[in-house]
Amino acid sequence: xxxxxxxxxxxxxxxxxxxxxxxxxxxxxxxxxxxxxxxxxxxxxxxxxxxxxxxxxxxxxxxxxxxxxxxxxxxxxxxxxxxxxxxxxxxxxxxxxxxxxxxxxxxxxxxxxxxxxxxxxxxxxxxxxxxxxxxxxxxxxxxxxxxxxxxxxxxxxxxxxxxxxxxxxxxxxxxxxxxxxxxxxxxxxxxxxxxxxxxxxxxxxxxxxxxxxxxxxxxxxx
Numbered sequence: 001x002x003x004x005x006x007x008x009x010x011x012x013x014x015x016x017x018x019x020x021x022x023x024x025x026x027x028x029x030x031x032x033x034x035x036x037x038x039x040x041x042x043x044x045x046x047x048x049x050x051x052x053x054x055x056x057x058x059x060x061x062x063x064x065x066x067x068x069x070x071x072x073x074x075x076x077x078x079x080x081x082x083x084x085x086x087x088x089x090x091x092x093x094x095x096x097x098x099x100x101x102x103x104x105x106x107x108x109x110x111x112x113x114x115x116x117x118x119x120x121x122x123x124x125x126x127x128x129x130x131x132x133x134x135x136x137x138x139x140x141x142x143x144x145x146x147x148x149x150x151x152x153x154x155x156x157x158x159x160x161x162x163x164x165x166x167x168x169x170x171x172x173x174x175x176x177x178x179x180x181x182x183x184x185x186x187x188x189x190x191x192x193x194x195x196x197x198x199x200x201x202x203x204x205x206x207x208x209x210x211x212x213x214x215x216x217x218x219x220x221x222x
Contacts, residue, residue, distance in 0.1 A: 019049055020057040025132050027066050027077055028166040034079040038067065064163040080167060082217055088164050089213045095158055096145065096209075097202050103148035104198050112194050115144050119190055135169045141186065145193070171216055 023043070026032045044054045058075055061067040069075045080088075118141040125133035139162050146158045189208065192201040 015049065015053060016056055019047065019053050020060055022047060023054070023057045024061060024066065024163060024166065027061070028135065028163075028170045029132055030170065032077050034077050036077050038075045038077065040075075061163065064160055066163050066167060078167075080164075080171065084164075085168060085171075085213060085217060088161070088168055089209055092161060092165060093205060093209045095154065095161070096142065096205055099145040099149045099151075099154060099158070100193075100198065100201055100205070102151055102154070103145050104201075106148050106150065107194075111144075111148055115141070115193060116190060118144060119186055122186070131170070131173060135166050135173075138169060138186075139165060168216070 032038065038058060040051050040054055040058075044051045047054070058067055062069050062075065066078055067075050068078050118137070122134060122137040122141055125137045143158065143162075146155045149155070188204055192204050195201070
């Protein structure tokens with residue numbers, strides 16, 4: 001294994017970033033219902049920001065697919081249907097398998113310790129009954145292989161997919177009647193990511209993600 005480490009950028013804390021995160025959280029956690037119209041004046045007032053700042057965040061969420069802008073009608077929260085969920089997960093599975101193939105020989109004790117730390121943070125959020133924190137932490141855990149891959153376009157594709165996955169994870173947890181994943185849900189993922197069998201890791205990704213998708217499709221009321 002090489003001595004590459006997983007680089008982490010410091011989080012931004014500008015008003016625009018905070019607005020984006022808040023609006024995204026409202027959508028993901030169902031405070032803004034799928035299919036509902038975004039009432040700019042009302043939302044801006046409730047967040048204590050200008051409509052211009054809100055529109056910046058809304059435009060970003062239109063770009064990543066959480067909001068839909070309908071000409072002459074306004075901006076609406078996106079609805080996810082069965083086709084959307086299937087496409088999101090097939091893309092995610094493909095991207096993550098590529099990421100592991102590219103990062104496999106770059107693993108070392110330092111970045112594997114980082115992977116374990118991210119899983120511990122996820123478990124803490126689950127214990128704290130923090131659904132949005134758990135979703136964000138789960139995505140941060142899965143970001144590890146993309147960051148370590150060193151492939152810029154792959155990481156960009158993952159970052160673009162993440163908001164849609166937040167939406168999916170929220171639906172997934174509601175379908176299971178809980179506020180986050182099970183504490184032990186990533187035990188096999190961590191064990192295989194630290195191991196020596198890449199093919200077993202790739203097979204686990206297929207199986208793990210397909211089971212989650214099938215359960216969500218089965219239990220979601222459309």
